[in-house]
Amino acid sequence: MSKTYKAALLEAMQEAMDNNPRSLIIGQGVTDFKGIFDTVKGFVDRYPDRVIETPLSEDSIAGICIGAALNGAYPINTHIRADFGLLIFNQLINLAAKYKYMFGGLFEIPCMYRMVIGRSWGQGAQHSQSLQSLMAHIPGLVVVMPADPKSIIESYRYSIQKYKGPVVMLEHRLLYELNFENDETKLSHPIFGSKLEIEGTDITIIATSVMVLEAKRAANHLKKNGISVELINLHSISHPDKKIICKSVEKTGKMLVIDTSWPAYGVCAEMNRIINEYKPSILKVPSNSMGMVSTPCPTAKALEEMYYPDVHDICKEVIKMVKKDGSEINLPKKISMTDFYKHFKGPF
Amino acid sequence: MSKTYKAALLEAMQEAMDNNPRSLIIGQGVTDFKGIFDTVKGFVDRYPDRVIETPLSEDSIAGICIGAALNGAYPINTHIRADFGLLIFNQLINLAAKYKYMFGGLFEIPCMYRMVIGRSWGQGAQHSQSLQSLMAHIPGLVVVMPADPKSIIESYRYSIQKYKGPVVMLEHRLLYELNFENDETKLSHPIFGSKLEIEGTDITIIATSVMVLEAKRAANHLKKNGISVELINLHSISHPDKKIICKSVEKTGKMLVIDTSWPAYGVCAEMNRIINEYKPSILKVPSNSMGMVSTPCPTAKALEEMYYPDVHDICKEVIKMVKKDGSEINLPKKISMTDFYKHFKGPF
Amino acid sequence: MESLEIYKDLFYQSLRIRLVEEKIIELYPSDLIQSPVHLSIGQEAVAVGVCANLNLDDWVFINYRGHAFYLAKGGPLPEFFAELMGKKNGQSKGKAGSMHLASPKQGIMGASAVVSSTISHAVGAALISKIKRENRIFVTNFGDGALEQGAFHECLNFASLHKVPILFLCEDNNLAVHSHKKERQSFTLEKLVGSYGIPFHEIEEGYDFVKVQKLSKISIDEVRNTKKPVFLKIKTSRYKEHVGPGEDFSAGYRDKNDINKWKKLDPLLQDKKLYESFLGKINNEIENAVKFGLESPLPDREDLLSDV
Amino acid sequence: MESLEIYKDLFYQSLRIRLVEEKIIELYPSDLIQSPVHLSIGQEAVAVGVCANLNLDDWVFINYRGHAFYLAKGGPLPEFFAELMGKKNGQSKGKAGSMHLASPKQGIMGASAVVSSTISHAVGAALISKIKRENRIFVTNFGDGALEQGAFHECLNFASLHKVPILFLCEDNNLAVHSHKKERQSFTLEKLVGSYGIPFHEIEEGYDFVKVQKLSKISIDEVRNTKKPVFLKIKTSRYKEHVGPGEDFSAGYRDKNDINKWKKLDPLLQDKKLYESFLGKINNEIENAVKFGLESPLPDREDLLSDV
Numbered sequence A, B: 001m002s003k004t005y006k007a008a009l010l011e012a013m014q015e016a017m018d019n020n021p022r023s024l025i026i027g028q029g030v031t032d033f034k035g036i037f038d039t040v041k042g043f044v045d046r047y048p049d050r051v052i053e054t055p056l057s058e059d060s061i062a063g064i065c066i067g068a069a070l071n072g073a074y075p076i077n078t079h080i081r082a083d084f085g086l087l088i089f090n091q092l093i094n095l096a097a098k099y100k101y102m103f104g105g106l107f108e109i110p111c112m113y114r115m116v117i118g119r120s121w122g123q124g125a126q127h128s129q130s131l132q133s134l135m136a137h138i139p140g141l142v143v144v145m146p147a148d149p150k151s152i153i154e155s156y157r158y159s160i161q162k163y164k165g166p167v168v169m170l171e172h173r174l175l176y177e178l179n180f181e182n183d184e185t186k187l188s189h190p191i192f193g194s195k196l197e198i199e200g201t202d203i204t205i206i207a208t209s210v211m212v213l214e215a216k217r218a219a220n221h222l223k224k225n226g227i228s229v230e231l232i233n234l235h236s237i238s239h240p241d242k243k244i245i246c247k248s249v250e251k252t253g254k255m256l257v258i259d260t261s262w263p264a265y266g267v268c269a270e271m272n273r274i275i276n277e278y279k280p281s282i283l284k285v286p287s288n289s290m291g292m293v294s295t296p297c298p299t300a301k302a303l304e305e306m307y308y309p310d311v312h313d314i315c316k317e318v319i320k321m322v323k324k325d326g327s328e329i330n331l332p333k334k335i336s337m338t339d340f341y342k343h344f345k346g347p348f
Numbered sequence C, D: 001m002e003s004l005e006i007y008k009d010l011f012y013q014s015l016r017i018r019l020v021e022e023k024i025i026e027l028y029p030s031d032l033i034q035s036p037v038h039l040s041i042g043q044e045a046v047a048v049g050v051c052a053n054l055n056l057d058d059w060v061f062i063n064y065r066g067h068a069f070y071l072a073k074g075g076p077l078p079e080f081f082a083e084l085m086g087k088k089n090g091q092s093k094g095k096a097g098s099m100h101l102a103s104p105k106q107g108i109m110g111a112s113a114v115v116s117s118t119i120s121h122a123v124g125a126a127l128i129s130k131i132k133r134e135n136r137i138f139v140t141n142f143g144d145g146a147l148e149q150g151a152f153h154e155c156l157n158f159a160s161l162h163k164v165p166i167l168f169l170c171e172d173n174n175l176a177v178h179s180h181k182k183e184r185q186s187f188t189l190e191k192l193v194g195s196y197g198i199p200f201h202e203i204e205e206g207y208d209f210v211k212v213q214k215l216s217k218i219s220i221d222e223v224r225n226t227k228k229p230v231f232l233k234i235k236t237s238r239y240k241e242h243v244g245p246g247e248d249f250s251a252g253y254r255d256k257n258d259i260n261k262w263k264k265l266d267p268l269l270q271d272k273k274l275y276e277s278f279l280g281k282i283n284n285e286i287e288n289a290v291k292f293g294l295e296s297p298l299p300d301r302e303d304l305l306s307d308v
C-alpha cells in the first residue's frame, strides 16, 4: 500500500483529534477549503471547538498556544511558510523552549508548530526558507524534518501523545503530493534520532527532508554505475543519532551532507562537528556540503534551478569524492526537481 | 595608552555622528542618563534630531531603520539585550538581509544593529543569549563580535562609512568596563575576517568575543607550563578568515573552539565544517567545543558558574587534548568570570 | 483638466492594468511565468485613483499584490513582463518576480510578501524626510489582513508620535486569503485609528477611479499640509482567487453575487464604448512589452551570485 | 467583612510585601541575591487589591516585576527568598530568580522578562478555559510600556474576537525604565481599548488598596459574569529605580515631588500606628523565610542539566 506525504499528515492530524481530546488545531487557513494543503480539511465541521482560525497575528498566536498548553491543551499551530515563523521566534525561543527549565520544572509546554519549508515554484526570497538550524541551535526545542509518510505517522503520534515539550515539525512543500511505497523501516525513537535509509560502502550521504529523496535517486543511479552509497535520513535535526552517523562515516571514510538550507552554520556544519568530536581520522577525503547557494533565494526559474542542488549535482559531487576520474560515468539529466515531482504547475 | 571597551564604543558612536551626517542612533534608552551603558550618553543634547528614543516596539523600529536607510540615513539601532533581538528577526532576516538581492540590486540597506549579548550577573534564560549563529546562517547579514576596543573602532568605522549593507554588532556585556592595553595588531578587513591573536604550536584555539579574553588568560597560564597555544579571534562570525583558521590547525593538528553560545549548530559546528571541507587529516586528535551547557541559562549563581566555561575549564580541556597525562600541570583556580572581571556587583 | 478628461485618463490607466493582468492570465498556463501571482483585477481603481495625486518623488511601499500600484505609479511595463518571466532584463533581473516589484525611479520602493512588513519601512523613510525637511509624502499600502499584525499598531503609534508625513492606505477587499474580516477582527477601524489621533477617511466606492482620485486627494493633501499621518481606507473587491489566475467561487467561501454587484458598478465593465476605444492602443503596448520579456535573455550564474 | 477589617487585612498584606522588598534591599549589598531585582515598592496596593478578588484557581500571568503579585496571590515566602538567593529549595530550584517567579498551586503561572510576552499566554489559557466551559478567570498583568508592543494589540483583538474571560490589567507607573509615557505613546488608551469593544476601567488611586480592591472587583466581576475581556488600568507609582535596590532621583529624569505627593497618600507610610502593630509579626515571618533561604543547599550539576 502506498501513501502520499500529505495523506500521512492528514492521518496524523486525524489521529490527534480522535485519540487526544486535548488536541487543538490553530492557525491561518485551518478552517478554509484548502485546509493547509488538505491536511486538516473539513476538520472544523467535525470538531468546531478545536479547530481555530486566527487573525494574521503569528506572534500572539504562538503565545496563545503556550497558554493553551498550560491549561491542558495540545495546540498544533500551523504556518503555511516557515518564513512567517520568524515572527514567532520570540515566543518559540524565549518562551516555549525555556518555560520548563526557567521555572525549574514547574510547567510543561507540550505543543507542536507545523511549518512548511522549502521551494515549490518561484517562491522567491521570503517564501522558501528552511530555518531548521536556527531552531535546532536552541536547547528546549525538538526539531524534526520528516521525509516520508511513515516518519510522519510515527513522529506526530509520539509528539502528540507522549512528548511533553514543544516540537517543531518542518514539512517540505515539494513532498506533499508525492506517493511513497510502504516502507517497513521503523524509527528507533520517533522524534529523536535518525534513520539509515540505504546501506552502502563507498560514501555516506546525510540528508534532510526532500534531499533524502534526491539522494535516493542519486544513490540508485550511482549504484548502477558501481558506486555504493550509504544514506542517512537525519530526521531529528536537533537530536540526530550520532552513533549511526559516526559508524557510517567510519565505514565509508567519506561524508557528503545535503541539506535544504544554507551550509554555513547549518546541518552541514553540525554533522562535521559530530564527526570531529568523535574521530576526525575517519574522514579519508574532505567532507562536502550541499544546500542552497549562499544568497537569498531568487524567484526566476532559471536561477532557482542553479540555486537548489538536485540529483545531477549530487551524482557529480559523489563521483568527484569517490573516484578521481569519473569520466566514464554518465550523469543523470539535469531535470528540475519541481518538474520531476510534477505537481508545481499551480500558483502556490 | 589603554582604553575600555565601552570607551571605544563611545568613540565609534561619536565618530559616526561627527563624520557621517547620515548617522542616526535609535532605540530604547538612547536618550536616557545611562545612554546604552555610556556609549551614547549625552548625544541627544548635541544631536537632537539624530538620536531617537523609541517606544517598546522592536519589530517596527527595525523596519523603520530599513526605511530610514532607503531614504539615505545610516541607522544604528540599539538592543540592550540580544534576546529582544528575536523580535526583529522578521525584519532582519526576511527584509534587511534580502532587500538588495531580492530587488536585483535596486536598493541598498546600510545600517547597524547593535545588540548586547551574554552573561553579566544572574540574568537568567531571557537576558543572556548569544544568538550569533542564527544570524550568521543568513546570507546578506554581516555578523561581527568585536573582542577589543581596537576592533570596535575599526569595524564600526568601516561599517558606518563604507559598507552598504546591514551589519549586526554583538557586544558582550562583560567586556564593557574592561580596560585594554593598546594593541598594535590590525584587522586585514575590519568587518570580514578573523585575527591571529597569539602564535603558538601545540593547539589552535578559535574563540569569539569575551571567550577570546578567557582563552588568552588560559594561553598565558599554559605557556608557563610549556604548552604553546595559537589563538584566533574569530571576529567576523559570518565571514571568518578560513585561511588563517586552516593554516593554524594544519600547523598544530588540534582545534578547540570556544564560543559564547551553545555548540550545536553554532560557531563550533561551523569551524569544523571549514576544516573538513579543506582537509580533515590536519586534525590529529578529535576537535573540541566549549560553550554554554546545552540548556537554557539558569539564574542561580551556583549554576551559572557551571554553565559558562572559564579559564580553568579551558586549561583543563587543552591539557587533555595536548598531553595524555597533564597531572603535573596546575590548573588556575576556578574564579567566577564575573568576579574576575569585577564589575558585576550592580543589578544589571 | 476637465472632468471628462480625468475620467478618460483614469479609465485608460485602470484598463491598462486590467488588460496587463488579463494577459498574465492568458500566459499563465504556458508556464512563461513561473511564480505565484496575486492579481489586482477588481482593485485597479484604488491604485490609479491614489497615484493620480502623487508626485514622482512621493514614495509608495507596497506588498505582494503589487501589479496595480507598480503600473499606476509609473513602473515600466516591458521590464515588468520580463521580471514576471524571470528574465535578466526584468526590473530586478528576475530575482524579484511578481511578489517583489519595485522601481525606485518612480518611487515604488519595494514590495514584501510578508504581510504588514513594509509599513514600518514607509514610516522610517518618512521620519528621515521630516528630519531632512523634505517636501514629499510617503504612502504605505496594505490589505485589511495587515491590520491584524502587531507591527501595524506599532507603526500607527510611532508615526503619530513623531508626526511623520505618511498616508496609511488600506485596500479593504474584506478577505485575507479565504477568511472574512469578521472572522479575524473585533475592532472598529475608525475608532482604533482615531485613538492615535490620526485622521481617518473612508471611500466606499472603490470601483470608481474618479471618486477615489477626488476623495483620496483630500487625504493626500492633508498629509502634505499637516505633514502628519492620515489613514485612508478604500473598500474594494477582488474578482479572482487569492493567488493564481483563476476564480474560486465554487469553493464556497464567498458569494458570487457580492462580486456581481460590484461588477455592475465597475466602469471598466460597463463603459463598453470607452473600453473598445482604448483596447487597440493598450494591447499594442502590452504585446510589445511581452515581446520584450520573451526576447530578454535569462539571468545567469553571475546574476545568481551578485547583489548579496 | 467590615470595612475596617478589610482595611487592616489589605494593609497587612501590602506592608508584608513592602517589608519583604525592604529586606531584599538590606540583603542586596551582601551579594546573597545575585540577580537583578525589579522592586514593586510603591505599587503593592495594585497586586493586593486585585488579588483580594481572585480565587485560588484564577490564574495570573505576570512579568519580571513580579514580587508583589507572587506574594499577593499566595506564593510561599520561604521558597521566594530561597529562589532569589539561587538556592535549591527555591520555588524553581534557583533557576528562575527574581525575574521569573511562578507558583502554579496558587495560580501564578509564570513571569517573563521580555516585555508583553505573557499577555498571549493568558489569552491562550482563557481560550481553553472557555472551550472546557470552566468557571474561572485569567489575569494578565503588565506595565504601561507593554502597551507599545504589537503583541499586546494582537491579544486585544483575539481576546475580544473569541470572547475569553480575561482581565487585562495595566500597572501604569508612567515609566518604562527611564522613559515617560508621553515620549512613547501617541494613543488614548481608553479609546484604543474601546475600539475593540472591550470595556475599559481606570483606577486613579493606586496607592489605596481598599479602593483598588473595591473598584477592581467591579472589573473582575464583569469578567466573571460576561465571560469576556475587560481592561483595567491602575495608576501607580514606582518609588525605586527601574531595576536594583536604590533610588535614582538624582539622575534627573523624574521629579521627586511627584513621588512625594504619592507618598503622602500612601497608607503604609501614613498610618504609622497600624504599621507598628504589624511590624513584629511580619518581620518574624520574613526572618524565618530568609533563614529558610540561607539554610537551603545550592542547586547542583544535576539541577543544571534537568528540566530541559
Ligand SMILES: Cc1ncc(C[n+]2csc(CCOP(=O)(O)OP(=O)(O)O)c2C)c(N)n1
Pocket (backbone or CB within 6 Å): A028, A056, A058, A080, A084, A087, C065, C113, C114, C115, C116, C142, C143, C144, C145, C146, C147, C173, C175, C176, C177, C242
Ligand atoms: C506574516 C504573514 N502571515 C501570513 C502570510 C500568508 N498570506 C499571504 S497573503 C495573506 C492575506 C493577506 O490579506 P490582506 O492583507 O487583506 O491582503 P489581500 O491579499 O487581501 O490583498 C496571507 C495570510 C504572509 N504572507 N505573511
Ligand SMILES: Cc1ncc(C[n+]2csc(CCOP(=O)(O)OP(=O)(O)O)c2C)c(N)n1
Pocket (backbone or CB within 6 Å): B028, B056, B058, B080, B084, B087, D065, D113, D114, D115, D142, D143, D144, D145, D146, D147, D173, D175, D176, D177, D242
Ligand atoms: C521586548 C523587550 N524590550 C525591552 C526590554 C527592556 N525592558 C525591561 S523592563 C522595560 C520597561 C517596561 O516598562 P513597563 O512595561 O511600563 O513596566 P515597568 O517596568 O514600569 O513595571 C524595558 C524596556 C524588555 N525586557 N523586553
Ligand SMILES: [Mg+2]
Pocket (backbone or CB within 6 Å): C143, C144, C145, C171, C172, C173, C174, C175, C176, C177
Ligand atoms: Mg484583503
Ligand SMILES: [Mg+2]
Pocket (backbone or CB within 6 Å): D143, D144, D145, D171, D172, D173, D174, D175, D176, D177
Ligand atoms: Mg511602567
